[in-house]
Amino acid sequence: MMRCLELAKLGELEVAPNPMVGCVIVYNDEIVAEGYHEKYGGPHAEVNAFAQLSDRIPTHLCDVFVNLEPCSHYGKTPPCSDLIIAKKPRRVCIGMLDPHHKVAGKGIKKLIESGINVSVGMLEEDCKLLNKKFIKAHTVSLPYVTLKWAETKNG
Numbered sequence: 001m002m003r004c005l006e007l008a009k010l011g012e013l014e015v016a017p018n019p020m021v022g023c024v025i026v027y028n029d030e031i032v033a034e035g036y037h038e039k040y041g042g043p044h045a046e047v048n049a050f051a052q053l054s055d056r057i058p059t060h061l062c063d064v065f066v067n068l069e070p071c072s073h074y075g076k077t078p079p080c081s082d083l084i085i086a087k088k089p090r091r092v093c094i095g096m097l098d099p100h101h102k103v104a105g106k107g108i109k110k111l112i113e114s115g116i117n118v119s120v121g122m123l124e125e126d127c128k129l130l131n132k133k134f135i136k137a138h139t140v141s142l143p144y145v146t147l148k149w150a151e152t153k154n155g
């Protein structure tokens, strides 16, 4: 998950207003593929990670790590939860739920219903910190503001 967050951060300047997302695929305790959401409107982290995975690796024995719940709706790209279900990894570890009203638990529900072992909350605080601006926008409909204040000594 720490690697997911490192990867996710690489998209920092290009993905807004989308969240920063990184995805890592593990087989036999080794990272065999990874990807991140690189650009707004472009493929999501999960798509990029699976595109990197060699055909020789049995997907059903892989674990997928992703810092944000895989999407479940058609946006600019098809839903990542459908892609993961088609690939059938044995486990999906998710850092945090997606607060976006179009996802909000639906992505996880789809994965669980398809029989994939899903866990949520790995390094959750770090995942929330990384996407604090995205989370604020989608939970209270306000922008995340940083205020830098300067004034003279006498006010």
Ligand SMILES: [Zn+2]
Binding pocket: 044, 045, 046, 070, 071, 078, 079, 080, 081
């Ligand atoms: Zn997605």
